[in-house]
Amino acid sequence: MAGAGVISREREADATVAIGRLRDAFGDRVKTGATWREQHGHTTSYLASQPPDAVFAPKDVDEIRRAVVICAAERFPVIPFGGGTSLEGQLNAPRGGLSLDMSDMNRILAVNTDDLDCVVEPGVTRHQLNAHVRSSGLFFPIDPGADASLGGMASTRASGTNAVRYGTMKQNVLSMKVVLPNGELIQTAQRARKSSAGYDLTSLFVGAEGTLGVIAELSVRLYGLPEKIVSGTTYFPTLDATVRTVIETIQMGIPVARLELMDPLCMRAVNAYSGLALPEEPTLFVEFHGMPAGVDEQVSVFAELCAANGAAPFRSAARLEDRDRLWAARHNLYFAFPELRRDARGIPTDVCVPISRLAECVGVTEADIARSGLLAPIVGHVGDGNFHLMILVDPEDPEEMARAHGALERLNERAIRMGGTCTGEHGIGQGKRRFMAMEFGGALDLMKAIKATVDPATIMNPEKIL
Amino acid sequence: MAGAGVISREREADATVAIGRLRDAFGDRVKTGATWREQHGHTTSYLASQPPDAVFAPKDVDEIRRAVVICAAERFPVIPFGGGTSLEGQLNAPRGGLSLDMSDMNRILAVNTDDLDCVVEPGVTRHQLNAHVRSSGLFFPIDPGADASLGGMASTRASGTNAVRYGTMKQNVLSMKVVLPNGELIQTAQRARKSSAGYDLTSLFVGAEGTLGVIAELSVRLYGLPEKIVSGTTYFPTLDATVRTVIETIQMGIPVARLELMDPLCMRAVNAYSGLALPEEPTLFVEFHGMPAGVDEQVSVFAELCAANGAAPFRSAARLEDRDRLWAARHNLYFAFPELRRDARGIPTDVCVPISRLAECVGVTEADIARSGLLAPIVGHVGDGNFHLMILVDPEDPEEMARAHGALERLNERAIRMGGTCTGEHGIGQGKRRFMAMEFGGALDLMKAIKATVDPATIMNPEKIL
Numbered sequence: 001m002a003g004a005g006v007i008s009r010e011r012e013a014d015a016t017v018a019i020g021r022l023r024d025a026f027g028d029r030v031k032t033g034a035t036w037r038e039q040h041g042h043t044t045s046y047l048a049s050q051p052p053d054a055v056f057a058p059k060d061v062d063e064i065r066r067a068v069v070i071c072a073a074e075r076f077p078v079i080p081f082g083g084g085t086s087l088e089g090q091l092n093a094p095r096g097g098l099s100l101d102m103s104d105m106n107r108i109l110a111v112n113t114d115d116l117d118c119v120v121e122p123g124v125t126r127h128q129l130n131a132h133v134r135s136s137g138l139f140f141p142i143d144p145g146a147d148a149s150l151g152g153m154a155s156t157r158a159s160g161t162n163a164v165r166y167g168t169m170k171q172n173v174l175s176m177k178v179v180l181p182n183g184e185l186i187q188t189a190q191r192a193r194k195s196s197a198g199y200d201l202t203s204l205f206v207g208a209e210g211t212l213g214v215i216a217e218l219s220v221r222l223y224g225l226p227e228k229i230v231s232g233t234t235y236f237p238t239l240d241a242t243v244r245t246v247i248e249t250i251q252m253g254i255p256v257a258r259l260e261l262m263d264p265l266c267m268r269a270v271n272a273y274s275g276l277a278l279p280e281e282p283t284l285f286v287e288f289h290g291m292p293a294g295v296d297e298q299v300s301v302f303a304e305l306c307a308a309n310g311a312a313p314f315r316s317a318a319r320l321e322d323r324d325r326l327w328a329a330r331h332n333l334y335f336a337f338p339e340l341r342r343d344a345r346g347i348p349t350d351v352c353v354p355i356s357r358l359a360e361c362v363g364v365t366e367a368d369i370a371r372s373g374l375l376a377p378i379v380g381h382v383g384d385g386n387f388h389l390m391i392l393v394d395p396e397d398p399e400e401m402a403r404a405h406g407a408l409e410r411l412n413e414r415a416i417r418m419g420g421t422c423t424g425e426h427g428i429g430q431g432k433r434r435f436m437a438m439e440f441g442g443a444l445d446l447m448k449a450i451k452a453t454v455d456p457a458t459i460m461n462p463e464k465i466l
Numbered sequence: 467m468a469g470a471g472v473i474s475r476e477r478e479a480d481a482t483v484a485i486g487r488l489r490d491a492f493g494d495r496v497k498t499g500a501t502w503r504e505q506h507g508h509t510t511s512y513l514a515s516q517p518p519d520a521v522f523a524p525k526d527v528d529e530i531r532r533a534v535v536i537c538a539a540e541r542f543p544v545i546p547f548g549g550g551t552s553l554e555g556q557l558n559a560p561r562g563g564l565s566l567d568m569s570d571m572n573r574i575l576a577v578n579t580d581d582l583d584c585v586v587e588p589g590v591t592r593h594q595l596n597a598h599v600r601s602s603g604l605f606f607p608i609d610p611g612a613d614a615s616l617g618g619m620a621s622t623r624a625s626g627t628n629a630v631r632y633g634t635m636k637q638n639v640l641s642m643k644v645v646l647p648n649g650e651l652i653q654t655a656q657r658a659r660k661s662s663a664g665y666d667l668t669s670l671f672v673g674a675e676g677t678l679g680v681i682a683e684l685s686v687r688l689y690g691l692p693e694k695i696v697s698g699t700t701y702f703p704t705l706d707a708t709v710r711t712v713i714e715t716i717q718m719g720i721p722v723a724r725l726e727l728m729d730p731l732c733m734r735a736v737n738a739y740s741g742l743a744l745p746e747e748p749t750l751f752v753e754f755h756g757m758p759a760g761v762d763e764q765v766s767v768f769a770e771l772c773a774a775n776g777a778a779p780f781r782s783a784a785r786l787e788d789r790d791r792l793w794a795a796r797h798n799l800y801f802a803f804p805e806l807r808r809d810a811r812g813i814p815t816d817v818c819v820p821i822s823r824l825a826e827c828v829g830v831t832e833a834d835i836a837r838s839g840l841l842a843p844i845v846g847h848v849g850d851g852n853f854h855l856m857i858l859v860d861p862e863d864p865e866e867m868a869r870a871h872g873a874l875e876r877l878n879e880r881a882i883r884m885g886g887t888c889t890g891e892h893g894i895g896q897g898k899r900r901f902m903a904m905e906f907g908g909a910l911d912l913m914k915a916i917k918a919t920v921d922p923a924t925i926m927n928p929e930k931i932l
Contacts, residue, residue, distance in 0.1 A: 115821055190882065197901075224716070425662050
């Protein structure tokens with residue numbers, strides 16, 4: 001920790017000068033009070049909080065540029081801050097620096113109904129966007145659970161329950177304005193729905209977690225609201241049967257919009273939280289979007305596949321209030337987990353594997369968790385091969401924390417060995433950096449070379465991803 | 467041209483040494499005969515052919531690496547060569563060098579039916595892949611017209627008639643093995659269907675046209691063969707009405723699989739070529755994929771939209787032979803164009819604009835073409851806002867060629883000014899380099915910085931894209 005101390009002393013010297021210059025430019029809008037700083041070092045996770053030295057909320061692209069230019073001159077780190085909902089320490093400030101809070105940049109600049117896209121500032125949240133476009137008959141499908149900002153969602157390449165049908169942020173960001181670490185503003189692409197022109201810079205910044213620049217504006221795809229939506233649920237005798245049904249559903253080309261797995265432990269939490277008596281078996285929550293006859297056909301074929309794999313009869317709901325009740329059980333899951341163990345803290349994590357390995361990966365993981373004496377419900381965006389664990393631990397118990405970290409380590413390594421990734425949608429941040437070498441081998445050096453080219457002074461969100 | 471001469475003399479000196487070292491390694495498999503060289507400088511387009519100094523067809527990844535290491539040491543350019551079907555001079559060798567012909571690397575290494583993906587060598591063509599996976603009930607949808615290689619299609623970020631439903635190569639390549647200019651082999655990603663881990667290197671190499679490395683292996687997505695396919699066609703009183711129908715179709719969420727526009731000049735060519743008497747009006751060719759009731763519903767709703775926009779009754783075909791006949795007219799278009807003007811040569815080009823600007827962009831372009839005294843049928847992947855012009859010219863007539871180049875110049879600039887791109891699917895190669903600055907502004911510098919980092923000696927496909 002001696003090294004950390006040295007960095008910290010150096011940083012304090014820099015911080016005073018940098019903050020002084022930022023104050024010259026933006027006055028008392030540059031906040032250094034403990035409350036501001038602590039709110040912006042908040043990690044929503046098990047990782048220790050590392051507050052920035054200062055917080056500034058730019059009002060427009062030009063203010064982002066001016067702030068970045070000052071920080072670059074002073075080698076003062078810049079940490080872009082969206083909704084504050086990331087899970088792997090993406091917003092921490094291990095070297096101090098400026099948290100660039102995008103919450104004041106929350107204007108929807110254009111909605112192009114004919115093009116099914118819109119242009120937004122990075123602080124616009126997905127709920128805000130959906131409320132705005134609903135009256136045009138449109139929606140933005142990416143749903144990571146939290147009401148995250150679009151800039152943050154692009155930065156972590158977020159996805160969620162709808163990704164099996166609508167893709168992730170990778171497929172849904174058309175173009176971005178980005179302030180580079182040297183203060184230059186670039187536009188990564190035009191607004192056309194496809195292009196073969198040049199390197200795909202949009203995809204380079206989607207998922208870069210703010211380590212290559214500050215997202216200052218985004219164009220994202222929208223979709224027409226489906227004419228008919230049917231949700232439903234059923235449960236299976238085994239995990240294998242559940243995953244087999246999912247594989248057959250996708251092979252048949254049923255364009256299912258959501259396909260969520262909850263394991264028996266999840267179902268126990270749901271029952272306890274909601275006072276229900278649902279079977280505590282592997283359960284699928286499903287949703288279909290489309291035109292009426294097409295949706296009815298999808299539901300009926302899916303129900304047949306479930307039955308052929310030994311599931312209980314598929315129960316579907318087309319009415320809004322019934323669908324809402326069904327998905328509330330899924331969305332309230334995080335509130336239900338404490339029912340499994342009072343006073344425990346959750347360590348959330350996610351991995352993603354080829355779906356052919358999903359049943360095996362989940363099965364071995366459940367056995368490992370049990371053998372480790374841990375409690376960890378599993379919920380999966382199973383159509384993508386992506387699943388989440390919430391390890392319920394007492395953070396004050398170092399021995400239990402060590403067991404939890406051992407299980408996490410083995411989970412990530414297992415997923416990578418099965419041809420998967422250490423994160424399907426949470427991103428790398430600080431929490432998963434140690435798995436990058438195993439997942440990428442020599443390709444990690446290429447990422448580091450790109451980082452060094454774009455951000456030679458390493459001011460953008462340092463000590464993340466790489 | 468003095469500069470070009472200097473480069474050429476320097477190159478000749480290098481070439482002898484480089485070819486000598488390549489011969490030491492690979493013997494007489496390194497070809498330098500005129501026929502070999504000319505075949506590999508063939509551009510399939512109006513651009514002058516620039517043959518490489520030598521041609522070598524590696525048999526495996528290790529041979530690619532060994533060849534690249536020799537070329538790097540001798541600063542001898544490397545031009546990856548797939549099916550030879552690119553349209554913007556991507557395969558030309560303006561500085562000489564080695565054409566790395568992938569046609570011997572044409573093995574399908576794995577088909578993962580449960581994961582709906584496969585692993586192939588870069589020389590596998592899309593027809594070959596589709597023939598191989600058909601018996602498993604699967605298909606690979608990307609259809610750029612020609613029987614291109616998968617490596618080449620990834621390199622130019624190809625798409626085609628199915629992109630409106632299935633996306634482009636950007637959405638369909640899961641991972642690649644790439645030999646970097648220093649001979650290192652990297653894997654860009656694991657095979658999971660989504661990931662939030664690190665920079666999106668896969669997307670960096672998709673569309674890089676071989677300027678950053680040699681694609682040595684690809685994992686691409688497959689799809690279940692649709693249970694029912696219906697094709698159909700109708701024509702419209704105006705271009706505006708045609709595009710309006712397309713916009714409404716996509717807004718309604720009808721998951722149309724193909725949506726192709728042919729302008730009156732195209733229809734005249736089709737009639738002349740096939741001895742038909744179809745109306746010479748803006749015409750849509752459409753295809754629907756899905757389960758039976760869903761497809762029937764899509765066809766019926768689409769037909770209503772057409773009628774509401776003043777189209778002739780929508781004529782659909784569900785039988786394979788009828789569908790084949792219909793699409794043959796579309797696919798034979800390039801053979802039909804000479805019917806419009808005997809002995810002319812075609813200059814093919816494509817641009818892509820936001821669909822809200824498509825009717826305007828096509829309309830202004832048609833007027834410009836007419837005013838320029840040129841003949842240029844237009845065919846469009848209209849669901850994406852992407853359209854093609856084939857300017858029919860006498861290449862021996864310098865005055866006409868100048869008029870054609872003027873129209874091309876204005877077309878590309880018009881598309882960019884409308885928020886579009888100078889190429890939706892052909893790529894930049896040599897032919898569109900001059901539009902990159904207008905389309906990307908300062909972002910072009912970032913592309914150049916990435917190129918300089920990955921390929922500091924500029925051996926990979928020099929003088930392309932950037």
